[in-house]
Amino acid sequence: MADLRVSNLFSFNNHVALVTGGASGLGEMAAQGLVQNGARVIIASRKEGELKKCVDRLNKLGPGSCEYIVADLKDKAGCDYLAAEVKKRTDRLTVLVNNTGVTWGASYEDFPETAWDKVMSLNVKSIFYCELNPIVLSLLQNAASPDMPSRVINIASMAGISTLDPTATGDGGLSAPGTGPFSYGPSKAACIHLSRQQSSKFAPMNIMVNCVCPQMRRAVAAKEQNQSGKVLWLTNAAGGLIVKEGIEIFLDAEIRHSGGEDATIRA
Secondary structure, eight states, X not given: OOOOOHHHHTOOTTXXXXXXXXXXXXXXHHHHHHHTTTOEEEEEESOHHHHHHHHHHHHHHOSSEEEEEEOOOSSHHHHHHHXXXXXXXXXXXXXXXXXXXXXXXXXXXXXXXXXXXHHHIIIIIHHHHHHHSHHXXXXXXXXXXXXXXXXXXXXXXXXXXXXXXXXXXXXXXXXOTTOBOTTHHHHHHHHHHHHHHHHHHHGGGTEEEEEEEOOXXXXXXXXXXXXXHHHHHHHSHHHHHHOTTOEEEETTTEEEETTSOEEEOOO
8 A cells, every 4th residue: 555644755865866057046946955855966067166065055954965066068978978977976866957057148139149059058958968868867767667757857937938029128137238138038948848848758768857937037036945846846756646747837827737738826
C-alpha cells in the first residue's frame, strides 16, 4: 500500500538536482528551496565567485547540501563538459532546472546580429543540449520510474507569449529606456515550444518536462517563496500526480496544460 503521509508525498530528501544559472536570480531561489527541504543540489554558472558565495550561503541554511560546477553553456561543448562533471559526482538526477539565460538591449534599428546569436545560444540551445546529452539523460533515467518520474523545469518568460513592443519607456524593463530586448521574447517563445516537444519526447522515459514563465518586470522583486514554490510544487512526489502531461506555468497569469486543457491560477 502506498505511503500517503504528507512527509512522504512532499519529501525532497531523496532528490539530487542540477540547476543551471543557479548562482543568482530564479536559479538561486530554486536551489534554495530545494536545499532547505533536504535535497542535494548542484548549481552551475560561468562565474566562480558568485557560485562560491551562493554555495556557502545555502549550505549554512541546510538541511540539504549544495555544491557547484563552473561551466559556460554558450555551446554544445560547454553543455557536454557540464554533463561529464556532473557524472563524476552522482549516478542519478531527479531534477534538472534549466535556468541559464541572458538578455540584450539595443535600439530596434541598430540591433546587432551578435545579440541574436548569444541570446538564442544561451536561452534555447543550452536547454536542448543539456537535456539531450546522453549522460544527463542517463542520469535522469537512473532516478526515474512510472510512480516517480524525474523532472525537468525550463525557465522561460512571459515575454515568450507577449506581442507588445518590448521597447522600454521607463525604469523596470529588461533594457534601458528607448531600447529593447528584441531577441529575448522570441528566444523564450522558442523555449516554451521546445519544452512542449521535450515533454512529449521524454514522457515515455518517465521524465516530465514543464516550463515556468515568470513576469520579468516583477521577478527580481518578487517574494522568494513565490518563485521557489513553483519549482518545489513541480518536483515533489505529489506534483508528479498532477502534471504528468507537461505544463507551462505563467506566473501572475495562468497555467496552460500542453494537453490542451487550460486552468486559471493566481501565482
